[in-house]
Amino acid sequence: MSTKPVYDRTHHAKMATGIGDPQCFSGKAGPAKFKEGDRVRIKDLPDLFYTRTMTYTRGATGTVVKLVYESPAAEDEAFGNVDHPEWFYSIVFAQKELWPEYSDTFSNDTLETEVPERYLESA
Amino acid sequence: MSSSTRNEVHRHLETVGYMQPALHKQTHAPSPDLIDHTLYRAYTRASHDVGGEADVPIVWAEKEEEIWELNTFATCECLAWRGVWTAEERRRKQNVDVGQTQYLGLPYYGRWLLTAARILVDKQYVTLTELVNKIDELKKRAKAEHKLGEYVTPQAK
Numbered sequence: 001m002s003t004k005p006v007y008d009r010t011h012h013a014k015m016a017t018g019i020g021d022p023q024c025f026s027g028k029a030g031p032a033k034f035k036e037g038d039r040v041r042i043k044d045l046p047d048l049f050y051t052r053t054m055t056y057t058r059g060a061t062g063t064v065v066k067l068v069y070e071s072p073a074a075e076d077e078a079f080g081n082v083d084h085p086e087w088f089y090s091i092v093f094a095q096k097e098l099w100p101e102y103s104d105t106f107s108n109d110t111l112e113t114e115v116p117e118r119y120l121e122s123a
Numbered sequence: 124m125s126s127s128t129r130n131e132v133h134r135h136l137e138t139v140g141y142m143q144p145a146l147h148k149q150t151h152a153p154s155p156d157l158i159d160h161t162l163y164r165a166y167t168r169a170s171h172d173v174g175g176e177a178d179v180p181i182v183w184a185e186k187e188e189e190i191w192e193l194n195t196f197a198t199c200e201c202l203a204w205r206g207v208w209t210a211e212e213r214r215r216k217q218n219v220d221v222g223q224t225q226y227l228g229l230p231y232y233g234r235w236l237l238t239a240a241r242i243l244v245d246k247q248y249v250t251l252t253e254l255v256n257k258i259d260e261l262k263k264r265a266k267a268e269h270k271l272g273e274y275v276t277p278q279a280k
Contacts, residue, residue, distance in 0.1 A: 004247050010206025044128045047168055050215045055135060056175040059128025078215035
């Protein structure tokens with residue numbers, strides 16, 4: 001008899017088959033904390049082991065342009081944890097907000113990126 | 124805007140820009156008091172989070188995928204399809220767990236391939252003993268049929 005730990009390694013594949021990912025998490029994150037147009041600041045959570053919330057956005061203030069989907073955050077999904085889906089928001093920043101030396105000639109330039117709800121606080 | 128966080132972020136980006144992989148430096152194995160918060164954060168960051176790091180320009184060249192690269196991609200997608208990993212788990216292993224030296228030093232699909240082997244060992248589909256023995260067997264077979272390092276023209280099955 002094998003001494004290896006036994007657990008269902010295909011649980012995520014079963015959840016997503018025929019539906020897709022992140023569609024399989026739709027409706028599972030509960031009510032969204034923010035809405036389109038809200039001003040939000042990116043929290044500087046510890047960036048240990050894995051994150052997809054770029055360090056250069058930490059502490060910066062942007063605007064919610066869209067609620068994009070519900071999904072486990074990268075910090076969970078990257079280790080096979082899919083039990084706590086949350087809302088993902090598309091946030092637009094002024095480039096000038098992110099890069100202090102950004103040229104005033106292009107002061108209208110923006111950058112848009114997706115961030116899970118845990119990183120957002122009202123600004 | 125919380126300026127202390129922004130100051131820290133920009134100091135961090137400046138620090139990691141200096142942190143190119145080095146083979147031999149006198150600063151290796153520092154005593155704990157030499158690692159302040161700034162250095163600790165720079166060392167422990169996710170190596171794929173390169174946005175904002177100062178670096179030299181690199182040459183962009185268009186290149187078609189080679190057969191081994193396409194086979195590697197297909198293998199990794201099959202592992203996802205059979206539930207061995209999710210895309211996020213794969214990215215963690217191939218972009219971050221490999222560390223900065225391998226992240227910047229190995230070819231893109233080289234990291235995919237290395238990671239496909241790694242997930243099979245980590246999740247106990249094969250043992251490292253089995254993998255090492257197989258690689259050794261293939262090396263010997265290749266050496267018997269070709270010179271080591273000889274280019275072998277890919278053939279369709």
